[in-house]
Amino acid sequence: MNDLLADLRIVEFSAFVAAPLGGMTMAQLGAEVIRIDPLGGGIDHYRWPVAESGASIYWAGLNKAKRSVALALDRPEGRELAKAIATAPGAGAGIVLTNLPPLPGLDYASLKTARDDMIMLRLIGNRDGSAAVDYTVNAASGFPLVTGPQSEKGGTAPINNVLPAWDVATGLYLSTALLAAERHRTRTGAGQEVVAALADVMLAMVGHLGYVGDVQLNGRSRPPLGNDLYGSFGRDFATADGRRVMIIALTPRQWRALGRATGLSDALAALGPRLGVDLDTEAGRFDARDAIAALVAPWCAARTLAEIATAFAGSGVLWGPFQDFATLVNHDPRCSTANPLFAEIDQPGIGRYLAPGLPLDFSAAPRRPTRPAPLLGEHTDQVLAELLGLSAPAIGRLHDCGIAAGPATPSGTR
């Protein structure tokens, strides 16, 4: 959290990962981000992982530092209020971020009738408007068929990423696009609609990383290589105490460090002439990867993780242990309040736990305390009063008519 974008107001109609992450990135940069949900919550309101109460740790994680407004978006009066909030005055306001099909009156053209300089960022699945989510986009990307060890694969055993990487990338493209569009508005007065297709983010990245060119120019694509790096040296090794470490040599410096730290310099150097490859190049180390690994593996297997860590400390070897989520959370000091990225927060309905802020340190914008996610509808009344100037009786009437709702029970459960 910092205050860099404190003069921006963004209204979000969203669910799942990408759009909420884009909005949360703005919120953690100080923008006022108002997520408007239907009464009872959006389709992501109960996604796993959940707390014992049933409240979603996932939802809380992706909506930190936002304000929450709950309106009956299935009724015209609810949508009118949402439109009024989205188009409310303010030089840094009039920005909508959404990944949901536009509701009547809440599409870009309708919002623009109320505020001519409207900016809308709209995430869709495929460019043609058909549905796509991280899982289907990933299936089409080619990556699952080259993930995991080669021996177990016959072109029919895809392995999906667990990290929703396409959603994450798309969320951050949206935050970049929002600032680019707002910059343009500041200079010209003109708003605009920005459309991002999740599938296009995948396609762009497959192209940027060279896989499209490899197929088109070389008529091939990289095979599954397990945890080996493609075109360089890197692999995972087992330790004496049942752990695994990733060891990498991208640069000549890292390569020499590996030889020195393991005492294998001479044995490794002898591989070059024997195999007829130049081990000072990445391609040479890739070609010799099995022979290199055959020397490094017994060295690792004879040592515990702690012994390896000692041997590699300060050596210049590029390496790291594999660990599971529990070890990361309970034993890695980077995942603790010793890291300014993290703060202990009290998340209403869920409990007290470590929450990350923004993974960026701005020297001109000090880090502020990480704020929890709102309860659903926590800011409904405040926003109706502040932005639309509604009186307490008017807001009360909206509650009575089932048009607006405040926070549900703190447990967050249905």
Add this chain to the structure above:
Amino acid sequence: MNDLLADLRIVEFSAFVAAPLGGMTMAQLGAEVIRIDPLGGGIDHYRWPVAESGASIYWAGLNKAKRSVALALDRPEGRELAKAIATAPGAGAGIVLTNLPPLPGLDYASLKTARDDMIMLRLIGNRDGSAAVDYTVNAASGFPLVTGPQSEKGGTAPINNVLPAWDVATGLYLSTALLAAERHRTRTGAGQEVVAALADVMLAMVGHLGYVGDVQLNGRSRPPLGNDLYGSFGRDFATADGRRVMIIALTPRQWRALGRATGLSDALAALGPRLGVDLDTEAGRFDARDAIAALVAPWCAARTLAEIATAFAGSGVLWGPFQDFATLVNHDPRCSTANPLFAEIDQPGIGRYLAPGLPLDFSAAPRRPTRPAPLLGEHTDQVLAELLGLSAPAIGRLHDCGIAAGPATPSGTR
């Protein structure tokens, strides 16, 4: 490509994925991005995949639309020129993006002496300054130990993502941060240094997605589930013709569509009472996933991919086929010039192939032709003349002294 940021100038000292992607995102938004490399190229200049000539398709992919300057950065005179380029006047200039250890005279403090409103974005590995790359950060994230099928895992068989997802996310955090810092400078006149640690990006995302809370609050973390979704229904299925499809039911609408399209509505509905779960909830479908899959699998196995595509067309089923890179490139119409994302470009030293532009459509900034990557040193002379006002003889002297270099042979090989 568009012209949204045409008044910005960014100087990049970079290698590999994250920083080059952040800079390229700015370049594809119209900014002038000057990548300054050492003579002969940076440590990523020959990374795989490569063309037959040895030129890197990977490097070309991550440096499209930039200008390239090659200077002897190991010599004071080369670094002085780099500093002069980085700090050259211009309201939208004075921005440096780097993931390399700062060279003498090119750290933030030194640049600030020449230009007080300097913005520097600096990517490091770990916050404490120690080295980390996508592979080591990923190993620490917990994800590799829950990737792939459960049966083959005993806590010792991590499976890495092939997509460098942490690098991609970090590159896009950098583009977001750059625009936030530049916005601040426009308003206040103040530059700043922004530091991002690759490990912090991973930690933030593990937290945002709920895995930190799951461990801290529930004392557990999700197990490996193969390609099953966590907390909802989604799995891959084999087709009669040896392909695989991903089928997902996140929402009640998608769930009902799956029943209708497969003719399995009644059989699926009967699972609820039999198993004692509510299949209208994501958690219920997750609990019943094996029973659901047992009905869907034979339906898929009896049909070819084409038959499944026909059955699902317009049905509302959320699904997609797995495909390898070659099928994506050669047979998926989204990966062709039928998609405005792509253009055929002539990449000097490599050849003619499909290159993606920006996966964002701005209604107020028409899409411009995708520009290829430069040859190493292609713009050295232009930049020295335009930004530093050097005369042709002065530039000639720099070449003669080995301080500056123009493009290498078009093949791009050493």
